[in-house]
Each structure stands twice: as C-alpha cells, then as structure tokens.
Amino acid sequence: MDTIYALASARGRAGVAIIRVSGPAAFEAARKLTRGALPPERQAVLRKIELDGEILDEGLLLLFGAERSFTGEAVAEFHLHGSIAVTGAVLRAMSTIPGLRPAGPGEFTRRALENGRLDLAQVEALADLIDAETEAQRRQAVRVLSGHIGQRVEAWRGRLLRAAALIEATIDFVDEDVPVDVTPEVREIATALLDEMQKEISASAVAERVRQGFEVAIVGAPNAGKSTLLNALAGREAAITSEVAGTTRDVIEVRMDIAGFPVTLLDTAGLRETDDHVEGIGIARAIERAGQADLRIFLLENRADVLPMTPEEGDIILLGKADLWEDANILSVSGKTGQGLDRLVERIGQQLSGRYDGEPLLIRERQRLALMDAAASLKVALAWLSSYDSRVELVAESLRAASRSLDMLIGRIGVEDILGEIFSSFCIGK
Incomplete structure (x- = not known):
C-alpha cells in the first residue's frame, strides 16, 4: 500500500501546522527528514526538519504504531511553524521520498474504515463533526463518533443470531422430534427488535434536521x-x-x-x-x-x-x-x-x-433507510411465524436479511458504491 501525506491543519498562516504521513514508509520518511534516532511512539520530540543538509524548520515529531493510530497503520506527524512557506517546503521535500504520494480527499479516514478503526456510521459522524456549526450538531456528531450506532447494531445482531439459530435448528432436525417449540422465543425476540428499530426510525427525522x-x-x-x-x-x-x-x-x-x-x-x-x-x-x-x-x-x-x-x-x-x-x-x-x-x-x-427529545441514534438518511430495510425483514419474519403454514426456512431467510441490512448500516457490506461520494466531502488532510 502507498504511503500518503498531506497538510492536516487548515491552509494559510497559523501558529502551528500539522503534516500527517500514513503508511508503511511513514517512519522511514521521518528518518529521512530528521536527524538522530526516532523517538518512542506517542512521545513528542523536538527535531530539525531538513533535507539534504538544508534545514526547513524546527518542530515536533510524533510517531504512532499501526495498532494505536487513527488510520490503523504507521503514522508520523510533523508539528511545524504554521507559515505557508514552511509547509510548502516540507511538502515538497516529502514528494522526493520514494514510496510517498499526496493523499486524496478523505483518504486518511478511508484507511481508518478499511483497517477497522472506524465503522461507516463513525466516518459519517466525523464528517458531521468537522462541519458542525452549533452545539447541538457537535453533541450529536460526537455521540455517533463515539461508536453508539455500532454498539447498538452489534447488540441487535447478537439477538438476531440467537433467533436465527433457534429457527435453523428446527430446519436441521426437521426429521427428528425437537423437544421445545422455539417459535414463542423467536417471535418475542423479533417483536422486541422491531419495536426498538421503529422507535429509532421515528426519532431519526429530528436528528436529520439537526444536521441540516x-x-x-x-x-x-x-x-x-x-x-x-x-x-x-x-x-x-x-x-x-x-x-x-x-x-x-x-x-x-x-x-x-x-x-x-x-x-x-x-x-x-x-x-x-x-x-x-x-x-x-x-x-x-x-x-x-x-x-x-x-x-x-x-x-x-x-x-x-x-x-x-x-x-x-x-x-x-x-x-x-x-x-x-x-x-x-x-x-x-x-x-x-x-x-x-x-x-x-x-x-x-x-x-x-x-x-429534540432524547438522543437519536441515526443521523443520516442512508442509515435510516438501512434500518427501515431491517425492520421490514423482521415484519416478514413475524408474518411467516404467524401464518397457518409457518415456513421456517422463510423465517430464517428474513432474519438473515435483517442482519445484512444492519451490516450495511455500519458499512460492513454493500456500500462500496457510496464510499466515493462520502469521502469526496472530506478535506485532503482528513
């Protein structure tokens, strides 16, 4: 994989500018642009930033290992004096290092998604946090960025898996006597999940208004x-x-x-x-x-x-x-x-x-539609459970469909076609 770099702070004159490097050659880039041994990870040290003997600036160097970085891969950060000339000179120096290339819009965050550091709902919340103008928008984005949607989805999926396992047990042992009728427990699980999902769907309209x-x-x-x-x-x-x-x-x-x-x-x-x-x-x-x-x-x-x-x-x-x-x-x-x-x-x-009563879970239309699909699948499962000729194989498929919709909500499957649109709204350094 390429190693990418970009200015992670705002462009223009400032007290401090941050250039981020992420990828397998990040630590090597730090070696080539500074003198002396590399510092311990997550410990800021003062270093002269230079190339071919020419000092470009003096600033802080920070290193992060793959397991403890934002992107899920080796990261080096250069905290420099925030002048246009300094950042331009350091970025030009990085362009001469083999294996490094400029990052595209949102590429650091995309790597965090691909490496499992964030789920898609958290990525969307990060974009909302960057764009937040008011306190309500900030609170809402921070809550989702903290992983609330992912945690709730995992809890829902666990209960769906329990219901699906019960139903599929009756399919696996169709020619044998199953000692317990699992239908009441499956119906109870599906009914409770459907109620919780519908409440979140109803609350999502206000959360969307807070965003927009x-x-x-x-x-x-x-x-x-x-x-x-x-x-x-x-x-x-x-x-x-x-x-x-x-x-x-x-x-x-x-x-x-x-x-x-x-x-x-x-x-x-x-x-x-x-x-x-x-x-x-x-x-x-x-x-x-x-x-x-x-x-x-x-x-x-x-x-x-x-x-x-x-x-x-x-x-x-x-x-x-x-x-x-x-x-x-x-x-x-x-x-x-x-x-x-x-x-x-x-x-x-x-x-x-x-x-704006409570703390809505869903903050985007894409998330609402995914949860609506999951709820619709649960309704189908309950309908088959209540039918005269209950078809357990169709109940099982409906439960699996609900689980797939939840996976789409957090970006685990089936969202490749929308990733380009999502990350195009990010700035280059994020």
Whole structure:
C-alpha cells in the first residue's frame, strides 16, 4: 500500500501546522527528514526538519504504531511553524521520498474504515463533526463518533443470531422430534427488535434536521414588520424594508444559531389577495415554504388580525410593535427597538428543544433507510411465524436479511458504491 501525506491543519498562516504521513514508509520518511534516532511512539520530540543538509524548520515529531493510530497503520506527524512557506517546503521535500504520494480527499479516514478503526456510521459522524456549526450538531456528531450506532447494531445482531439459530435448528432436525417449540422465543425476540428499530426510525427525522438545520418561517400580512424582525434577529440588514406593501417578493433566508440549533429564518412575502402577477408568485412561494417549515412565527399588527394560515402545534403567534403594548403577558416584539427579541428567541429555542427529545441514534438518511430495510425483514419474519403454514426456512431467510441490512448500516457490506461520494466531502488532510 502507498504511503500518503498531506497538510492536516487548515491552509494559510497559523501558529502551528500539522503534516500527517500514513503508511508503511511513514517512519522511514521521518528518518529521512530528521536527524538522530526516532523517538518512542506517542512521545513528542523536538527535531530539525531538513533535507539534504538544508534545514526547513524546527518542530515536533510524533510517531504512532499501526495498532494505536487513527488510520490503523504507521503514522508520523510533523508539528511545524504554521507559515505557508514552511509547509510548502516540507511538502515538497516529502514528494522526493520514494514510496510517498499526496493523499486524496478523505483518504486518511478511508484507511481508518478499511483497517477497522472506524465503522461507516463513525466516518459519517466525523464528517458531521468537522462541519458542525452549533452545539447541538457537535453533541450529536460526537455521540455517533463515539461508536453508539455500532454498539447498538452489534447488540441487535447478537439477538438476531440467537433467533436465527433457534429457527435453523428446527430446519436441521426437521426429521427428528425437537423437544421445545422455539417459535414463542423467536417471535418475542423479533417483536422486541422491531419495536426498538421503529422507535429509532421515528426519532431519526429530528436528528436529520439537526444536521441540516431547522427552518423557521416568519408569516404575516404586508407591512406587518416581518423583514424588520428578520433584520433585528440577524443583527444586520438582510432584508429590504419599506412602507410599500409587497416589497418582499421572494423568500429571504438567514442562517442563525438559536439555543445551539442551526436555524434558517425565512422572511416570506406578505400574505394578501393581489392582482400583481409577480407578487402573486411570491405569495404562493411564501405559503409553500411556510407550510414546509419546521416552525412558523405569525406576526400580527393587532389582536384582531385574522391568521393568514392555520397554525400547527408549537407555532408562535406574536404581536408587532411591542413598544406600544403595556401587557407583559402578551408575546410581542419590536423589530425597531429590539424589545421582546430575547423572549422570542427563547420561545423558538424551547420549541426546537422540545422536538429534540432524547438522543437519536441515526443521523443520516442512508442509515435510516438501512434500518427501515431491517425492520421490514423482521415484519416478514413475524408474518411467516404467524401464518397457518409457518415456513421456517422463510423465517430464517428474513432474519438473515435483517442482519445484512444492519451490516450495511455500519458499512460492513454493500456500500462500496457510496464510499466515493462520502469521502469526496472530506478535506485532503482528513
């Protein structure tokens, strides 16, 4: 296997830059670029980095054996001064060493997968952790990266193997009297597993929203102050404000962090009857996006206003022009003065937090589909167990199919066609 190298820290000027080398020639590369004996594994030492007698930099050298490295193979790390010139010079020096080549996107992590250091769910979580913008995204990615999915899958597979062994025993001894009817135990195992999997499938929708972000739409009549409110929440002039009705004709989006959740605020066109064709298109888009949003904020000018859409459970109804209201019990806000903004942000955070109950196991659509396949196979097994002419060989095959789907969930089988897409999203040094 080739030995690969790449800058593992961010490009550009920094206090420290890290270049990682992984593969069978990693320690030899360290010998050629430093003087003296190699240090003990996992012990940082100060070394001059040089090639053909020319000193390129002075930094730390760290070595990791295959059994204790990220990639599952020998790794050398050079912690250098983080200048563009230094990293460029060291990378050029590595290109002259036989057996070394630059790493491709995500190649270090791919080797960790191939060498059994990570399963596919952990690889996906690592990508999510690198991309995490909010606290909720970080917590979710760290939990999966810690191996929670793999541990749960192994427990499920163990129970499936028990059920399959019981069924296959009846097949192996079909011509003999089996002393115990195994059907009740197999049915109990399959029913319990199906219940657990369905709960995880139901919870996965919210986990996916944490990855991609929740959408919160601001809905109201023209001139209700929606754009002013959006600007106040965003802390900048994201939307044009005007006293002319119909100024907002398309959906304006602003990304925010609210209570640790990634949120995209949507400023929609004012909802009203109109003969203006272009404004009508904007209103139709507003209704469609608001209907698809995870949460809607209905901004009214007074308590007598009729809601332009039917609110769903959890939607927020508030009055604008909070500086004109004296009743503290009324949820109101002023985009101009900022009054009531803290209460509104708190309410949004409460609504989103209430939907993110517990710790969902699945965080990607691929994982959800794999578990849905496993659940479907369990349903088939239970159906055959309950049929009048119970076909134990079909029950056994359905249990094996459920186990294969779980193996696909963690990347043990049948995922080669999607690996390129997954690793293409990684940076070169990861």
